[in-house]
Amino acid sequence: xxxxxxxxxxxxxxxxxxxxxxxxxxxxxxxxxxxxxxxxxxxxxxxxxxxxxxxxxxxxxxxxxxxxxxxxxxxxxxxxxxxxxxxxxxxxxxxxxxxxxxxxxxxxxxxxxxxxxxxxxxxxxxxxxxxxxxxxxxxxxxxxxxxxxxxxxxxxxxxxxxxxxxxxxxxxxxxxxxxxxxxxxxxxxxxxxxxxxxxxxxxxxxxxxxx
Numbered sequence: 746x747x748x749x750x751x752x753x754x755x756x757x758x759x760x761x762x763x764x765x766x767x768x769x770x771x772x773x774x775x776x777x778x779x780x781x782x783x784x785x786x787x788x789x790x791x792x793x794x795x796x797x798x799x800x801x802x803x804x805x806x807x808x809x810x811x812x813x814x815x816x817x818x819x820x821x822x823x824x825x826x827x828x829x830x831x832x833x834x835x836x837x838x839x840x841x842x843x844x845x846x847x848x849x850x851x852x853x854x855x856x857x858x859x860x861x862x863x864x865x866x867x868x869x870x871x872x873x874x875x876x877x878x879x880x881x882x883x884x885x886x887x888x889x890x891x892x893x894x895x896x897x898x899x900x901x902x903x904x905x906x907x908x909x910x911x912x913x914x915x916x917x918x919x920x921x922x923x924x925x926x927x928x929x930x931x932x933x934x935x936x937x938x939x940x941x942x943x944x945x946x947x948x949x950x951x952x953x954x955x956x
Contacts, residue, residue, distance in 0.1 A: 746809065747912035749802040754905065754934070756795055761941045768948060772878040773869055780874040783859065803845050810838040833907040840904040847897035854884055885949035895943045902939030906932045 763782065766774035782788055833840065855877070858864060864875045884890055909931030913919060919927070 746802060746805050747915040749798040749805070750908050750912045752798050753795070753802060754909065754938075757938050757942075761938060764942070764945055767878070767881060767945050772867070772876070775878040775881075776867060776874050776876060777869060779859070779877045799845075799848065803841070806838065806841045831907060833903040834911070837904065837907060837911075840900050843897065843900045844904055847893070847900075850893070854890075855881070882949055885946040886953045888950065891946045891950045894946045898939045898943035901942075902936050905935030905938060909934060 763778045764775070766772075766778065782792075858880060859875060859877060864877065864880055866873045867876045885894075910924075910928040913927050913931075914924075
């Protein structure tokens with residue numbers, strides 16, 4: 746869980762940077778990024794590791810949820826979770842399932858269409874590349890999808906806010922002196938990623954309303 750979680754978190758950074766051209770209306774830069782990510786051999790190889798990590802992280806998470814339930818089949822007579830655990834830490838399973846469902850919808854909307862759908866192309870310096878920018882913009886013109894996206898990013902923020910510090914602790918990288926700083930850095934990372942991704946569809950939709 747820790748290793749796959751940290752690997753997936755590193756991908757979020759790359760993915761967010763790659764999506765930034767959308768905020769600036771830079772169609773060419775976004776399509777070049779998408780083309781590079783789907784055609785450069787080392788990146789394509791890493792993408793299979795990414796898909797495997799998503800599956801392993803999800804399966805392992807479900808297994809741990811089941812294991813915890815079996816370990817304590819009966820609920821506490823009296824339990825005050827707020828006293829020693831954050832809301833995110835007490836609901837990691839639920840947050841993880843929510844994030845997984847979003848990934849399925851997101852990959853169906855973009856990854857599947859990119860590989861198997863009919864995506865228009867555009868000419869960039871004599872080369873024909875898929876116009877994923879236009880497909881993305883059109884998706885973000887749908888209010889239901891924008892709301893789903895933003896809500897899921899909030900859930901992802903909570904998931905990461907606990908998951909980052911938990912991953913370091915699982916790997917034994919905790920120390921009385923440095924652990925508080927690691928936890929704070931993890932929370933900053935979680936909400937920078939979540940808000941960064943959430944701002945993009947919200948901004949595109951608001952632009953669409955005022956156009």
